[in-house]
Every structure is written in structure tokens, then in C-alpha cells.
Amino acid sequence: MTASGEGPGGGSRAEVLRRVREALGGARGTRPPVPRRYARRLTDDEAVNRADVLALFTERVADNRASVRHVSADELGTAVAAALWGREAKQIVVPADLPFGWLAELDGVRALADTPAVDVDTLAAVDGVVTGCAAAIAQTGTVVLDGGRAQGRRALTAVPAYHLCVVHADQIVGTVPEAVERLDPARPLTWISGPSATHGIEMVRVEGVHGPLHLEVLVVED
Amino acid sequence: MPKFAAAARSALADTGLRRNLRGGIAAAREREAAAAAELGGWDDLREAGRAIRDAALLDLDAHLEELERAVTEAGGTVHWAADAAEACEIVTGLVRAAGADEVVKASSATTREIGLTAALARAGVTARETALADLAVQLGDDEPSHLLSPALHRDRAEIRELFRRTMPAAGPDLTDDPAGLAAAVRVHLRERFLRARVAVTGANFLVAETGTLVVLESEGNARMCLTLPGTLISVAGIDKVVPTWADMEVFLQLLPRSSSGDRMTPYVATSTGVTAGDGPRAFHLVLLDNGRTRALADEVGRTALRCIRCSACMNVCPVYERAGGRAYGPVYPGPIGAILTPQLRGVDSAADASLPYASTLCGACADVCPVKIDIPDVLVHLRGTVVESRRRRPVPPPELMLMRGLAWTMGDPRRYETALRRGTRWARLLSRGGRIRRLPGLLGKWTEARDLPAPPSESFRAWWTRRRP
Numbered sequence: 001m002t003a004s005g006e007g008p009g010g011g012s013r014a015e016v017l018r019r020v021r022e023a024l025g026g027a028r029g030t031r032p033p034v035p036r037r038y039a040r041r042l043t044d045d046e047a048v049n050r051a052d053v054l055a056l057f058t059e060r061v062a063d064n065r066a067s068v069r070h071v072s073a074d075e076l077g078t079a080v081a082a083a084l085w086g087r088e089a090k091q092i093v094v095p096a097d098l099p100f101g102w103l104a105e106l107d108g109v110r111a112l113a114d115t116p117a118v119d120v121d122t123l124a125a126v127d128g129v130v131t132g133c134a135a136a137i138a139q140t141g142t143v144v145l146d147g148g149r150a151q152g153r154r155a156l157t158a159v160p161a162y163h164l165c166v167v168h169a170d171q172i173v174g175t176v177p178e179a180v181e182r183l184d185p186a187r188p189l190t191w192i193s194g195p196s197a198t199h200g201i202e203m204v205r206v207e208g209v210h211g212p213l214h215l216e217v218l219v220v221e222d
Numbered sequence: 223m224p225k226f227a228a229a230a231r232s233a234l235a236d237t238g239l240r241r242n243l244r245g246g247i248a249a250a251r252e253r254e255a256a257a258a259a260e261l262g263g264w265d266d267l268r269e270a271g272r273a274i275r276d277a278a279l280l281d282l283d284a285h286l287e288e289l290e291r292a293v294t295e296a297g298g299t300v301h302w303a304a305d306a307a308e309a310c311e312i313v314t315g316l317v318r319a320a321g322a323d324e325v326v327k328a329s330s331a332t333t334r335e336i337g338l339t340a341a342l343a344r345a346g347v348t349a350r351e352t353a354l355a356d357l358a359v360q361l362g363d364d365e366p367s368h369l370l371s372p373a374l375h376r377d378r379a380e381i382r383e384l385f386r387r388t389m390p391a392a393g394p395d396l397t398d399d400p401a402g403l404a405a406a407v408r409v410h411l412r413e414r415f416l417r418a419r420v421a422v423t424g425a426n427f428l429v430a431e432t433g434t435l436v437v438l439e440s441e442g443n444a445r446m447c448l449t450l451p452g453t454l455i456s457v458a459g460i461d462k463v464v465p466t467w468a469d470m471e472v473f474l475q476l477l478p479r480s481s482s483g484d485r486m487t488p489y490v491a492t493s494t495g496v497t498a499g500d501g502p503r504a505f506h507l508v509l510l511d512n513g514r515t516r517a518l519a520d521e522v523g524r525t526a527l528r529c530i531r532c533s534a535c536m537n538v539c540p541v542y543e544r545a546g547g548r549a550y551g552p553v554y555p556g557p558i559g560a561i562l563t564p565q566l567r568g569v570d571s572a573a574d575a576s577l578p579y580a581s582t583l584c585g586a587c588a589d590v591c592p593v594k595i596d597i598p599d600v601l602v603h604l605r606g607t608v609v610e611s612r613r614r615r616p617v618p619p620p621e622l623m624l625m626r627g628l629a630w631t632m633g634d635p636r637r638y639e640t641a642l643r644r645g646t647r648w649a650r651l652l653s654r655g656g657r658i659r660r661l662p663g664l665l666g667k668w669t670e671a672r673d674l675p676a677p678p679s680e681s682f683r684a685w686w687t688r689r690r691p
């Protein structure tokens with residue numbers, strides 16, 4: 001192999017690219033454009049106004065077997081505390097930049113901020129994690145985290161058994177194309193649609209393998 | 223590896239296996255149909271999916287170079303492997319360099335294709351499967367039988383027995399309740415995840431424009447692999463490339479709905495290079511050819527490379543539903559396996575050459591395929607390739623011999639009548655209960671996948687001659 005054909009990782013870079021070019025042949029006409037006739041937004045059957053979008057999101061999150069509740073901004077602290085009490089959580093982790101008000105009503109629950117980074121054994125031992133999100137999708141009942149404000153690093157939501165996610169109503173978009181447009185792929189993204197599940201036994205869906213066994217979503221209507 | 227028909231015959235005789243396959247598959251088929259129907263304009267999405275995959279393949283060289291650039295800029299390293307052996311060598315070297323003697327593995331059809339687990343074992347490295355069904359297959363020392371649900375050939379009672387035998391933490395009170403089995407897997411693998419220094423995964427998509435690795439999964443095992451260990455190695459076929467991030471809006475709708483029938487797969491994880499303070503400190507992407515360029519060179523066959531491994535085609539296939547996935551050999555099961563495996567591996571071995579015949583050409587697979595691969599069309603095309611490749615051999619294939627022989631016999635009425643008489647006598651000797659399971663000699667090939675009714679004692683021609691006054 002000549003040095004010019006080798007990428008930084010080495011291996012058969014030049015050979016693979018040569019085979020690809022040989023397989024495709026020399027003259028390659030122009031490519032016809034990709035037909036994109038599919039819907040980019042919700043249809044009128046699905047939602048005509050914002051209230052419908054929120055209702056659709058709520059319905060679809062529940063379909064994904066997650067719990068979901070609507071709260072007003074000033075109820076949020078109480079709602080977070082109530083959810084954690086409901087799970088009998090004693091100790092949780094939170095991203096370092098979680099808004100202080102979200103945890104203001106916590107009583108009897110210790111919240112560890114992820115600064116400095118909490119080690120994996122602690123992550124595995126805590127009773128849950130509370131985060132915000134970057135966007136949410138009504139049509140599929142999905143929340144998306146991108147490591148931005150109030151979300152923390154990915155391990156925080158991958159390891160604990162319970163995830164409480166706060167979604168602001170204005171973060172909810174209608175469809176997958178709207179979400180893809182809004183998200184930045186340079187950031188690590190985690191799209192979450194319900195709790196961990198498997199089809200590994202007789203192709204029946206069962207909740208709970210490695211990820212959070214319970215997902216709870218609080219929708220804040222401002 | 224036995225030929226498809228031989229492997230299928232034993233699977234067909236296993237009634238427990240057939241029951242396991244039928245129940246699960248019928249339910250999956252219904253979920254998928256409902257998920258596709260709910261979304262208006264499903265066919266428009268499929269059309270876009272087809273066009274994007276074609277665009278990716280037809281300028282694959284440019285997209286691969288763009289991908290390499292983007293991954294490198296984001297702090298990752300790209301490696302190129304011409305074949306399975308080279309890919310295994312690269313991964314083994316990386317694991318050694320990281321000083322690990324154990325790796326956790328997720329999303330693994332491609333790593334299975336290259337036989338990575340065995341290669342790592344030879345180097346003294348243990349590879350732990352982390353998805354429930356993959357783990358069951360690994361613990362049972364089995365071949366996978368379905369893309370989405372590799373342990374589909376085992377029912378819950380068998381899986382319980384297996385876990386009881388092989389998981390130290392699973393006590394005798396483990397029941398066959400699937401939720402309990404899932405919990406046992408969680409416990410069994412937890413420590414391994416927390417201690418793992420290297421993870422090896424596959425990829426569902428690689429976005430050329432941004433260098434982004436996209437993985438869809440439901441258990442949370444791939445998220446752990448992508449997040450916890452310090453070194454992440456992803457092995458992906460060069461066919462996994464899509465040109466732009468915006469293209470993901472199509473596949474993030476097509477793939478979940480056609481694979482598990484979910485509106486969205488529980489977890490979609492995307493990862494671009496290395497992110498400071500979050501996830502692995504080193505990311506290696508191994509781009510694998512291993513026969514893909516051979517398929518790419520065939521204008522009909524290359525459409526198989528559009529495949530996004532959703533498994534919808536196997537869930538509607540009547541042959542798959544009865545024969546099960548393991549009859550297709552160790553690479554990819556079902557209709558897609560029947561067109562992809564012989565192209566990736568070539569048709570030199572009898573087993574690989576038998577795969578294009580593992581179909582009744584009913585066309586159900588083409589109707590559901592989210593990227594509109596005309597599987598029956600490719601099957602017929604590959605049958606031609608198989609016969610053609612055998613034509614040049616010193617011993618011609620039975621089809622060719624048969625046709626040549628027939629031409630000689632039927633060219634003369636006397637020869638033809640003599641042959642009919644003799645043939646009838648022989649055939650009736652071979653038959654049992656009115657059916658012929660296997661023709662003798664070279665003709666045996668044709669009866670591998672079908673039984674033949676025994677001919678009547680007298681041919682029509684003989685009867686006609688006799689009854690004429």
C-alpha cells in the first residue's frame with residue numbers, strides 16, 4: 001500500500017474506495033432529486049391548534065407506557081416532589097444546571113448535582129434522575145435530550161431505573177421532520193419514547209431491561 | 223453450513239419451533255401494518271427512502287470520503303476493512319491497545335457477519351452480548367433466527383432454563399414471566415456495563431454530512447455501550463451511509479414503524495465523534511466492505527444494499543414463517559438474507575448458492591419493504607447468476623444437464639415414448655404414499671425443496687394409443 005492511499009486509521013482505505021469506484025463505473029448521469037411528498041407537519045386530522053398538539057403529545061406518551069401529567073409553571077416544584085415521593089425516592093442525581101426552582105419543594109429527597117461528575121456506582125445506586133429536554137415530538141410521544149441546559153451528560157439518564165423529564169409546552173413540535181430540523185446533530189442526542197423495553201422473548205413487548213424502567217413526563221404549560 | 227433445504231427440513235420437523243415462530247411473527251406483522259397505516263402518506267415516505275438510499279449508493283465513494291472527514295473533524299478515527307478478517311484484526315488491535323480483556327457488545331448483525339466474537343476470543347478477549355435475545359443466543363451457543371428478535375426460536379420456558387443454567391445470579395425461583403427474565407438480564411449485565419472499558423456496536427445509519435452514528439434500540443443496552451466505556455468501536459458496512467442529517471427524518475419514521483411497529487423505537491441514540499465530558503474519550507469507526515462492493519457492481523443486485531434491516535420482509539414471508547431464520551445460515555435471515563448473503567459471500571458454496579431458491583416468489587416482502595427493494599426480482603436475477611456460474615464448471619449443474627437431456631429425448635417421438643414408460647416405472651418404485659421425496663442422482667437437487675407426486679401407472683400417450691380402436 002502506498003502512503004498516499006492510507007487514511008490516518010490505516011487499513012484498506014485505498015482498496016475499498018477503488019472497489020467502490022470500479023463497481024459504480026465511470027459515467028454517472030445526474031441524480032434525480034429525492035421526491036419528498038411526505039407530510040412535514042401534522043395534518044388537520046391530527047391537530048389544528050396548539051391545544052391539539054399538546055393533547056396528541058400526552059396521548060402518545062401514555063401510549064408509549066410512560067406516565068404523563070400537565071402542570072402549570074408555579075406548580076412544577078410541587079409536582080416534581082410529588083412524583084419522587086410517589087416512587088419513594090431517597091436519593092436522585094440531577095444535572096448541575098437544573099433550575100433551582102424545580103427542586104425547591106423537595107423534602108426528604110437528596111439531590112446530587114453532577115458536579116464534579118458522579119461515579120457510575122453512584123449512578124447505579126440512586127433512585128432516579130430529573131432532567132429537562134431539548135425538544136419533544138407529539139406524533140410519536142418522544143422527548144429528545146441533547147446534553148444542553150438542564151439535561152446533563154448522557155450517562156445520567158442511561159443508568160438509573162427512573163427518569164423524570166420536564167417538558168415545556170413550547171418545546172413540543174408536531175412531527176419527526178420538525179424535530180430533525182430543530183436539533184443539532186453535532187451534539188449527542190438521545191431520543192426517548194417510553195421506558196426500556198424488549199421484544200426479545202417470543203416477540204412480546206416487555207418493559208424494563210437496561211435503561212430506565214419507568215419514564216415520567218411533566219408537561220409545563222406556561 | 224448446510225444448504226437451505228436441508229436446514230429447513232429439520233426446522234420444519236420441529237413443531238415447537240414452528241409454533242414459536244408463528245405466534246410472534248403474526249403479532250409483529252399486525253403491529254407493523256397498523257403503524258404504517260396510521261401515518262398518512264406511507265408510500266410517499268417509502269418512495270423518499272428508496273431514493274435517498276439509491277442516491278447514497280450511487281455516489282458512495284464521495285459520501286464515504288465526506289463521512290471520514292466529518293468523523294475525523296469531530297475527534298473520531300476511521301478505519302477501512304476490505305473483508306471480515308481485516309475488520310476483526312482492526313478491532314482486536316484497538317481492544318488490545320485499550321488494555322481490555324472484555325468488551326460489551328450491542329446492535330450486532332454486522333459484527334456477527336464478520337465473526338468478531340470468535341476472533342476476539344482467539345485473542346483472549348471476551349465479548350459480552352448485551353441485548354436480551356443476543357445474550358440468550360450467546361449463552362445457548364446458538365445461531366440467531368431473526369434480525370429484531372434473534373432468539374425467536376426459543377420460547378420463554380426454554381429461555382428460563384437457559385438463564386437458570388448459565389446466570390450465577392438467577393436463582394431457582396426465576397419464573398418464565400418475560401418481565402422477570404428481563405430483570406434477570408439487567409442484574410446479570412449491570413456490573414459488566416459499569417466496569418467495561420471498551421464497547422463494540424454496530425450502526426443503523428452513518429450520516430456522511432455530519433459524521434453522525436445513529437443507533438436505534440429498545441432495551442437501553444446500546445445507550446450504555448455508547449455512553450459508559452472510555453472507548454467506543456463501531457463496526458458498520460459501507461452501505462450504512464445516508465447523505466445528510468435531514469435524510470434522517472425519513473428513516474426515523476420508516477425504520478421504527480416497519481421493524482417493531484412502534485411509532486418511534488424506545489431509544490434513538492446519535493453520537494458524533496467525541497464530546498468533551500460526555501461519553502467515550504475515543505471513538506473508532508470501522509468501515510467494512512466484505513462483499514458489499516461486489517453487490518454494488520451488480521445493477522440489479524445492488525438494490526439489496528438499500529436495506530435498512532427492519533425485518534418486515536421476514537415477518538411476512540411464508541417460507542421464513544415455516545422454516546425459521548437459522549435455515550438461512552449465519553449471516554442475514556429471511557428474504558433479505560436470501561438476496562444479500564449470496565452477494566456478500568459469492569455463490570461458490572452450495573449453501574450460499576441455494577439461498578436464492580429459498581422463496582416461492584410470492585412478493586409479500588416487496589410490498590412491505592420500506593425502501594422498496596424488489597426482492598423477488600433480485601432472487602430471479604441471482605438464480606440466473608448461480609446457473610451461469612455453474613455453466614463453466616467441469617460438472618454442469620443439474621438444471622443444465624436436465625435441459626440438455628430433455629432436448630435429446632423429446633427430439634424424437636420413439637425415444638420420448640420409451641423414456642416415458644421407463645420413467646414411470648422408476649418413479650413408481652421411488653414413491654412412497656404417492657409422493658416422491660427425492661429423485662435419484664443429479665435430479666435430486668430439484669426435489670430438495672419440493673416433493674413430487676408419483677406419476678400414474680400409464681402415461682396419457684400410452685393410454686390414448688391403447689384406447690384407439
Ligand code: SF4
Binds near residue numbers: 533594
Ligand atoms: S429488505 Fe426491506 S423489508 Fe427486508 S429488512 Fe431490508 S429494508 Fe426491511
